[in-house]
Amino acid sequence: MKPESATRTDREAVPRPGNDLTRFLSGPEKAAIILLVLGERYGGEIWSALDEEEIRIVSRAMSRLGSVTAEAVEALVAEFLSLMSQGGAVTGDFDRTEALLNKILPRDRVSILMEDIRGPAGRNMWQKLGNVQENILANWLKGEYPQTIAIILSKIHPEHAARVLSLLPQELALEAINRMITMEPVQKAILNQIEDTLRTEFISNLHQANRRDNHELIAEIFNSFDRQTEMTFMGLLEERHREAANKIRSLMFTFEDLTKLDPASTQTLIRFSDRDQLAMALKGATPSVKKFFITQMSTRAAKNFEDQMAGLGPIRLKEVETAQTKIVMLAKELAAKGEIIIGKNRSEDELIY
Missing domain, CATH: 1.10.220.30 (Flagellar motor switch protein FliG, alpha-alpha superhelical domain)
Known part of the structure; x- marks a missing residue:
């Protein structure tokens, strides 16, 4: 990392544990590191939500980062997840917004922006x-x-x-x-x-x-990760904030949770699923999950589907996880459209007479 000041040089010369590894990073530098960690696949939507000036600020910080140690990256990710899971006590109003913008944007541009808001x-x-x-x-x-x-x-x-x-x-x-x-x-x-x-x-x-609960937001983000990335981030969060990690885990909807669908919803999901993708997802699933899906098919369809899974041969674990994630995302899309009903607990939807 290029030394920009005496403080920055001191930070590099003397490694510090925990939060000290990130305490001297500026906001744009922290944002740049998080976006580098997320990469194009997971950070694309964040980049698209930034305006031109924000992109310029973060890009400039990113171009000057140089080499960042794995320990610093790990500490920053843990700090980010911990703050998000705690709901970060932040108050936003007109005056605070204007004061913040005046610190990072030219005054003439701030005037135009605030006039538009006002x-x-x-x-x-x-x-x-x-x-x-x-x-x-x-x-x-x-x-x-x-x-x-x-x-x-x-x-x-x-x-x-x-x-x-x-x-x-x-x-x-x-x-x-x-x-x-x-x-x-x-x-x-x-x-x-x-x-x-x-x-x-x-x-x-x-x-x-x-207003959405921050834990729900993070649970959705974690659901979109591949299994290895999810485990890494969840492990980091557990070290900093075990209670929040447990709550997020309880809110996550996994491939195994699809077995809690009612028969009609399961059959709808099967009908809308890409058969090759579903076969790959079930190829690496547990026997109970495979049985759940196959019993929702007709005898002939089940036989053909089992033959299709057998015909796939050996496949990589990452390919299975990707297919399972896509099936879960499809289930959520269908639920959002009212085509199926998903939930963590079937009993929540049961009728009491």
Whole structure:
């Protein structure tokens, strides 16, 4: 690593254990190391989320890193996972955002960015409202006056407004339509009041309700790793924060968890799966997992499938793990579309009579 200062030279000359290995790294340097560890496959989405200036800052730090010891990389990854799993107590507001941006961006660019965030309020608020699912918006509007509903629906996209109207009680929807027909230009003061109400009573509560647990986020990231990378990171996290590691492990959905699918969901997953990929995934699975899938097939299909697995011959463990990961990701995609139901515990979905 190139010595940039006396402090940096001292750090290289005298190795320090634990957090001391990373304490002198700047934020961009830490980000650069993490992105190098993740590589193109796992870090691609992070790079795509950065703006041009952020990419420039991190890239510059990356180009100046030089050689980083394995111990320093391990300590930084463990620090990163530990902070993420603890939910990092961070507070974000307008003033903090502006102060932070002023430290890393030119003031003229910060002014443009903050002006865009600040307003005009109507444009940003209606854009946000247009992205809210129609059933959620309709449920909230049920408690509002018809005139307020009419104003709000007149400000969003017609197709979105139509779907929201169809979900409102018929009488309320009809009254809102009548108000829209006879509506005159809305005074700015009234529009601002409605925007303030939406911002404080609806959008803010919506964000709070949709806030994801950091453990769930990390569990999804770990699910996308190959088995070796997952074991490495999980081991590092266990050393720093065993309780968080246990919680993340409990939230992870593995290939073996597919055996908790109900028969209909299992058959749907089989139908949508690439047969070669499924054969490779089951080739390296435990006997109980193989039996679970095969018993969901017809006798003829099961025989053909077993012949297909036998015909694969010896295959690498990494190929099996990759195939299993793809099947798990497919299951999650199907679940997100409502095609199947997945869960850690079948009993959660059982009916009690």
